[in-house]
Amino acid sequence: MQSYFRNFVSDMEKTLLPICLFLCIEVxxxxxxxxxxxxxxxxxxxxSNGDKTLYMGNDFELETAGSKFADASGILKDGFLRVMDIVKLDHVIDDSHSTLNESALLKGLKVVIQSPNNELQYGVDESYKLTVPGPGYAHIEAPTVYGALHGLQTFSQLCHFNFKTRVIEVNLVPWTIIDMPRFPYRGLLIDTAxxxxxxxxxxxxxxxxTYAKLNVLHWHIVDTQSFPLEIPxxxxxxxxxxxxxxxxxxxxxAEIVSYAERRGVNVLAEIDVPGHAxxxxxxxxxxxxxxxxxxxLDVSNEFTFKVIDGILSEFKKIFKFRFVHLGGDEVDTGCWESTPHVQRWLAEHKMNGSEAYEYFVLKAQKIALSHGYEIVNWEETFNNFGDKLSPKTVVQNWLEIGVAERAVAAGFRCIVSNQDKWYLNYVHSTWDQVYSNEPLTNITNPKLQALVxxxxxxxxxxxxxxxxxxxxxxxRAAAAAERLWTSYDKLAKDPRQVTERLAHFSSEPKSILKEKGSFGHVMTNWLRT
Amino acid sequence: MQSYFRNFVSDMEKTLLPICLFLCIEVxxxxxxxxxxxxxxxxxxxxSNGDKTLYMGNDFELETAGSKFADASGILKDGFLRVMDIVKLDHVIDDSHSTLNESALLKGLKVVIQSPNNELQYGVDESYKLTVPGPGYAHIEAPTVYGALHGLQTFSQLCHFNFKTRVIEVNLVPWTIIDMPRFPYRGLLIDTAxxxxxxxxxxxxxxxxTYAKLNVLHWHIVDTQSFPLEIPxxxxxxxxxxxxxxxxxxxxxAEIVSYAERRGVNVLAEIDVPGHAxxxxxxxxxxxxxxxxxxxLDVSNEFTFKVIDGILSEFKKIFKFRFVHLGGDEVDTGCWESTPHVQRWLAEHKMNGSEAYEYFVLKAQKIALSHGYEIVNWEETFNNFGDKLSPKTVVQNWLEIGVAERAVAAGFRCIVSNQDKWYLNYVHSTWDQVYSNEPLTNITNPKLQALVxxxxxxxxxxxxxxxxxxxxxxxRAAAAAERLWTSYDKLAKDPRQVTERLAHFSSEPKSILKEKGSFGHVMTNWLRT
Structure with a gap:
């Protein structure tokens, strides 16, 4: 690692020497x-980029002229204001001592959005084109407002505080960036149970x-430990x-869903039945x-399914994402087999524990389908019941090796979350292991690849x-975010090639992203003048 | 601990039974x-308090009528808006389903401030009186805006989200709170070096x-490791x-100082000389x-003192607090004694290393005094040089036992920060140890007590x-904050008496205060219905 940095510094010194002599600034x-x-x-x-520098005026503005999209909802305007706040967060902007060149002024950002439809949904077009051709205006063009929001995030990453002039600069102008995600589902699970x-x-x-262009918040709302959500x-x-x-x-x-949607993030709600309940x-x-x-949950009690139906009926009012997550993992049917009234029911229905588990999962799926949801289930449902699952099932892999391969081969869609690499609560998983985890491992057929x-x-x-x-x-989530966003051929084959760029992302004004100690000091030692 | 909670719950059940029967609400x-x-x-x-409940209207307002204080600077208004944001942060306020009683409406807060002078300085009157007499208006009276800001914080702690009515309530009305700090200096040190x-x-x-009424941010700006601050x-x-x-x-x-001052927090700037530099x-x-x-720093070089003078001259433009901190701790004079040109200077001036250390500290003090600052120094300066220090010195205790006693006996003012209890970076110090640390230990003479x-x-x-x-x-800082704010006779003799109240403070909407795991679960188990 050290030699990588040393080479890099050495290369940069060669490149920069003429510029430094010209500017003759301490920093x-x-x-x-x-x-x-x-x-x-x-x-x-x-x-693609060039080598010129522009600076951002104090009244840097958003323009949406020429767009079919009217932004009546204010999604774009709010996104612009948030991004400007982030860009200006870390230092006082003050050009009073500077002699800035008017011909290098970046006045604002013109955004053209093709579709006036701002419904956020699975598979929405998230592409964008960002150009900073020179003085005047930067441009974002996007089919939807959600692509434009990604463009705003990228633009914010081109902006830097200049310690000499005390203003925000955009370097390496002219910029042309054409961008779209590799996968439509780029998720993060949180667990409020x-x-x-x-x-x-x-x-x-x-x-x-949103800083890393992740677009699904998987909300594991309830579990064995607690049920924090009101169901009216x-x-x-x-x-x-x-x-x-x-x-x-x-x-x-409802507020969480609305907050997320306005930022281009879908919310996947989960009730994990029947085991984690x-x-x-x-x-x-x-x-x-x-x-x-x-x-x-008691499989023998019709009330169980009435409650599931009731919950999904309420969910449908606020969780507008195409999918609902029904869990289905880690089911131990011992309680059913040892409780007299459930025992009797199993006998009457000629089921053993495993068959009752299948009965439960498929019945819960039907309820979800009746509410217009497609279903995500944890992989055990696929491992156990295979093609008995609804074809509208998405299999979420977490436990075993090769599940994604088998699931797509069976015609199911799949989400990859293998625990050995992508469980962030396993704090021993390092960022480079997270980065290297490839969802399409051993899946070569393009038609099957598309099912992941x-x-x-x-x-x-x-x-x-x-x-x-x-x-x-x-x-670490940022490492996964690049794996899920960036096309395969653009991904680093050796994660060490992106260390410095990830460190930069992690120490952006978004200070919450800054990893404790480690990154800061790697950067620190070789930057000391 | 368990029995404490069990007794408490049992007591509360008795008290609450009539109310619960009346309201007949699940929660x-x-x-x-x-x-x-x-x-x-x-x-x-x-x-003092009663047993009535009021609720806060959606247009809960601040009134300053009758006050000599015009709040031209907006300090009070901004404080009010911040506190309202905090109160409303955790849940969606929505009274559309409620049948609220107009006669229980709290319409706003009337604030009367006696002095139009809003200069924040050491010893400013921070007292306030807060009353919530009944429906209509709550009242804060304070000699200064900074007392009123404390009153706003206290008021915010009387407010709770009601999960039944979906509005903010104030319980236990009528309230009368008369409050003032025990000590004028209630500090927190941060280290940006x-x-x-x-x-x-x-x-x-x-x-x-501000949530805990701490009022001095001690900014340890620079040290051996880094000098992050611009000195023009x-x-x-x-x-x-x-x-x-x-x-x-x-x-x-300057922005940090201004931000802090508008919140009633002084900033104590430190340069730690000559050792940590x-x-x-x-x-x-x-x-x-x-x-x-x-x-x-090279004691033999007049430029050293010129730079200190230059730094303090710049400091004086932005750090308006009465005190500047000059450090003075952990000085090892080995470098002076082993470097030829400093050796020669020592010989010429007939000093050994210890005498040169004294020369440096006293010379730095004179520079600070020349800029109108009083001085805080770490205790080593007192331990070594005693009454040779300027009488305008405040001795900050951290290392040895009994320093506060000896410093005040010698006529110096003192700040207590003994490392065994009040160094928060020692994460093994528990909150109850922090709480129990008494600054006036073994100091009984009221005149000497006043020097702490x-x-x-x-x-x-x-x-x-x-x-x-x-x-x-x-x-843990909150535990120290109560020790420094609350009069001695009101402090818990056994910290376990305040566990629940501290847990409540720590789990307020100010979610950043929530300690990892531990408190939440102590609360959780006995609250499960």
Whole structure:
């Protein structure tokens, strides 16, 4: 690693020497080492740049003239303001001492969006073209507002505070960036069942996802440990919350979805049935096989499915994503087989535990389909029931090797989240392992490749709460985000090639992304003048 | 601990039974356990309350009629808006489903401030009176705007989201709170030399200090490891920064001071001389005794004192606090005694290393005094030089036992920060140890007690950066904050008596304060319905 940096510094010194002599500024050498690199994360799919520098005026503005898109909802304007806040966050902008050249002024950003439809949905066109041709205006063109939001994020990464002039600069002009995601599903799982996460923490996570162009928040809402969400038609369910205040009202959930959607992030809601659901019974004990054996949910009780139907009926009002997640993992049917009234029901229906598990999963899928949802299930449902699952199932891989291969071979869509690499709560997984995890491993047929709709990094909540979730997610989630966004041929074959760019991304004004100690000091030693 | 909670729950059930029967709400019991307690932190000095509940209207307003204070600077208005944001942060406020009683409406807050002078300075009157007499208006009266800001914080702690009505309530009305600090100096040290802290992180720390009524941010700006701050008259000094971007412009520093002052927080700037200063020489190598022996700063070089004078001259433009901190700790004079030209100077001036250390400290003090500053020095200066120090010195205790006693006996003012209890970077110090640390230990004479101006918790930065500083500071800094604010007779003799109240403070909407795991689960288990 050290020799990589040393070579890099040596190369840069050669390149920069003429410029430095010309400008003759104390801070030039070290600044320029940063600024003369392409520091965009995730790496765009096409990129060209020059060597000129522009600076951003104090009244840098957004223009949407010429767009069919009217931005009546303010999605673009809000996105622009957020990005400008981030760009200006770290230092006081003050050009009063500068002698800035009017001919190098960047006045604003012109955005043209083709579609006035701003419905966010799975598969929405997220592409964009960003150009900074020279003085005057930068340009973003995009089919949808969500592509334009990605373009804004990329633009923000071209902007740097100049310590000499005290203004924001864009270096390496002219820029042309043409960009689109490799996978339509780029997810992050949060878990509010093992620890309650306050609303502002979830919003903060959503904001940080947008910096890395992740686009699905998989909200593992409830589990064995707690049921924090209000379900209006079953008002006792949130008696399973940890406490009176560790709860989300239905309006809170709607607010999270709305907040995410305005930022181009879909919310995938999960109820994990029948195995991870003991908390449901605090409000409705008949959902438990018995008070002493509380999960899986009682398969013999029609009320169980009535409640699932009720929950999905409420979900449909606020969770507008095409998919709902029904869990289905880690089911131990021991409680069914040892509880007398469930035993009797199994006997009457001529089922053993495994068959009842299948009965439950398929029945829950039908309920979801009846509400217009397609389904995501954890891989155990596929491993056990294969093509008995609805063809509208997406298999989420986490446990075994080769599941994605087998699932797409069987015609199912798949999301890759293999725990050995993409479980962020396993804090021993290093960023380069995360980066190297390839969703299409051993899948070569393009038709089958297309069934892998994407991947997801998971931040399970057993040992994570609002105080450290961001530090657990970042910067490693960014490594996965590049794997999921950038075309395969543009990805680094050796992660060490992107260390410096990831470090730059992690130490952006988005200070929450800054990994404790390590990155900062790697950068620090060789930058000391 | 368990039995404490069990008794508490049992007591509360008795108290609450009539109310619960009346309201007949599912969530009543658990909510009420929270709401019927006085959950203000730090504990006010006089407090009385009733048993009525009011709710806050959507257009809850600030009124300053009747006040001599015009709030032209907007300090109060901004404080009010911040506090309202915090109160409303965690849940969607939505009273559309409620049948709220107009006669229980709290319309706003009337604030009367006696002095139109809003200069923040050491010893400013921070007292306030807060009353919530009944429906209509709450009232804050204060001699200064800074007392009123404390009153706003206290008021925010009386407010709770009601999961039934979906509005913010104030319980236990009528309230009368009369409050003032025990000590005028209630500090927190941050260290931007061992890790650079981005501007937004420092602002976030300042905001969190106000929640606990801490009022001095001790900014340990530079040290051996780095010199991140721009000094306009010595523009090479920040060559000692870690990197080109890990720097504060002079305008950034002014922004930090202004941000803090508008929140009632003074900023104590520190340059730690002569021992913790090797980074100074990256810009001006003649400040080093030699390139191989880089600290203490070269005592033999008049330029050393010229630079200190220059720095303090710049400081005076932005750091308006009465005090400047000159460090003076952990000085090893070996470099002076082993470097030929310094050896010669020592011989010429008939000094040994210790005498030169004294010469340096006293000369630096005179420079600070010449700029109108009083001085804070770490305790080694007192331990070594005693009453040779300027009488305008405040001795900051950190290392040895009994220093505060000896310093005040010698007529010096003192700040207590003993490392065994109040160094927050020692993460093994528990909150109850922090709480129990009494600054006036063994000081009984009231005149000498008055010389202890306060205390400070220290978050040294060797292993802390922007990603975890808040988690290191909180909730333990809150324990010290109550020790420094609340009168001695109101402090808990056994910290376990305040566990629940501190847990409540730590899990307020100010989610950053929430300690990882531990508190949440203590609360969780006994609140499960």
């Amino acid at each position: 030039c050498l070290v600044s320029a080492v940063f600024l003369q690199k392409v520091n965009v994360w995730p790496m765009p799919n096409y990129l 093992r620890h309650y996460l306050p609303l502002p923490v979830i919003k903060n996570v959503i904001d940080s996802m 038609s079953y008002p006792k369910l949130w008696k399973g919350a940890y406490s009176a205040s560790e709860r989300y009202t239905f309006a809170d959930a 003991a908390s449901w019974g605090f409000g409705y004990p008949s959902l438990w096989p018995s008070a002493n054996c509380t999960q899986p 709709i994407g991947g997801e990094v998971c931040s399970w909540g057993e040992f994570i709460d609002g105080s450290d979730i961001q530090q657990t997610i970042w910067p | 009543c019991l658990v909510s009420a356990v929270f709401l019927q307690k006085v959950n203000v932190w730090p504990m006010p000095n006089y407090l 061992r890790h650079y802290l981005p501007l937004p992180v420092i602002k976030n720390v300042i905001d969190s200090m 008259s010595y523009p090479k000094l920040w060559k000692g920064a870690y990197s080109a971007s890990e720097r504060y412009t002079f305008a950034d520093a 090797a980074s100074w020489g990256f810009g001006y190598p003649s400040l080093w005794p030699s390139a191989n022996c880089t600290q203490p 101006i306060g205390g400070e918790v220290c978050s040294w930065g060797e292993f802390i950066d922007g990603s975890d500083i808040q988690q290191t500071i909180w909730p």
